[in-house]
Amino acid sequence: MTRTTILCLLLTTIALSGMLAGCGGSKTDDGKEAKRDNAAEIEKLRGIGYLGGTEIEDDGKEGLTVNDVQRSCPGYNLYTVWQLSRAELIDENAEVVRTWQYPRGSIWEHCELLPNGDLVIVGADRRDDDRNGVVIPIADNKRYIMRQDWDGNIIWKQSFNSHHDIELTPDGNLVALTFIRRLVPQIHPTVPTRDDQITLLRPDGTFIRSLSMINAISSNPSAFPMQPVKPSTLGGAPWMDLFHSNAIEWMHHANLFDKSPLYASDNILVCFRHQNRIAIFSWTGQAVVWSWGADELMGPHDAQVLENGHITVFDNGLGRGYSRAVELDPLTGKVVWEYKADPPSSFYTASKGSMQRLPNGNTLLAESDRGRAFEITPEGECVWEFISPHRINEHERAAIVRMKRYPHSYIDTILEDHGGAPATQP
DSSP: OOHHHHHHHHHHHHHHHHHHHHTTSOHHHHHHHHHHHTHHHHHHHHHHOOOSEEEOOTTOOOEEEEEOTTTSOOOEEEEEETTTTEEEEEOTTOOEEEEEEOOTTEEEEEEEEOTTSOEEEEEEEOOTTOOSOOOOSOOGGGEEEEEEOTTSOEEEEEEOOEEEEEEEOTTSOEEEEEEEEEOOTTTOSSSOEEEEEEEEEOTTSOEEEEEEHHHHHHTSGGGSOOOOOOOBOTTSSOBBOOOOEEEEEEOOOGGGTTTOGGGOTTEEEEEETTTTEEEEEETTTTEEEEEEOTTTOSSOEEEEEOTTSOEEEEEOOTTTSOOEEEEEETTTTEEEEEEOOSSGGGSOOSSOOEEEEOTTSOEEEEEGGGTEEEEEOTTOOEEEEEEOOOEEETTEEEOEEEEEEEOHHHHHHHHHHTTOOOOOOO
């Protein structure tokens, strides 16, 4: 029995117990009850870490399995294969346009495609003592941020304690999630805490400045009531993985800057798996200004701000047994839209996951652990589905981290600049 199979069995057992504990309540009651009654099980799930893949089902599905061209949103799709240190750009017909890769001694946590065709990668080399293909723990000194060009040539590779996410800021710099280990007696008297950081870099990868999340939250604790966590060994030596931040977005919708202080041009949205929250930080003020989710979210990922000011977030449902997509109005604190599968347990990823609102109003989701991405209408109908063809071995499909859709104009400009022919639009 493979390591992944054992982990999947544990995930299934814990998920089922969470579902049984939550039956019969409202959406919010389910979340509260699951967190209250299954705290130990959730700690077990956190302790497993991220799966590199799942056992392949016998249905024979892979590649493009649904394609409703009339109702799906056209564009190119970039997805990262975590354990294979690989990123692929495919069109709406799942035809591969470009592939980036790095030696199998590495993992890629996230890739971001820049307007000039360069790819920025958050990754890590495997430990020197890794001999059996286990992905975690990741040694601090093996983590990096890399920039490759359109043809896959390495432009630079910088050593950072980076993790999960990086993006281009409106002024052309890069903002990434990093961390340091530090002893914070108020959190634990002897075990160091992982202090997640927001780190600003120049386009060449050189350091500008960091914001400590512990310090930022300590300056305004009422805006972010912290939940306790237990020590973890997933980083090697024991540490307090207090936040496990996993998504970052600099405010970039100019039409929102004057709508509310939440959307100020120097504010940053961050998602926290272990705090079951999303939060907004002021880069200038070095403080948290808003947070939400403790009674709604369970192990969330990938929060984004929409042009209308709403925020989308992928709610994994850690310990609940099903995932959902959520759209929130942060000014009222109300969930204005959500998607759950029918039955709910048919859409579930305990780790990773992504959500993107598309220009036509549809939503693109990545059910990461199962290596699946799919697009739904506002009513929840599936109009496009892709199953990753990549495998860790004969029996395990490789997980994908996220999938992001780019409009034809974005990629076609890159193709033209690099001497390629734009794909024919449907």
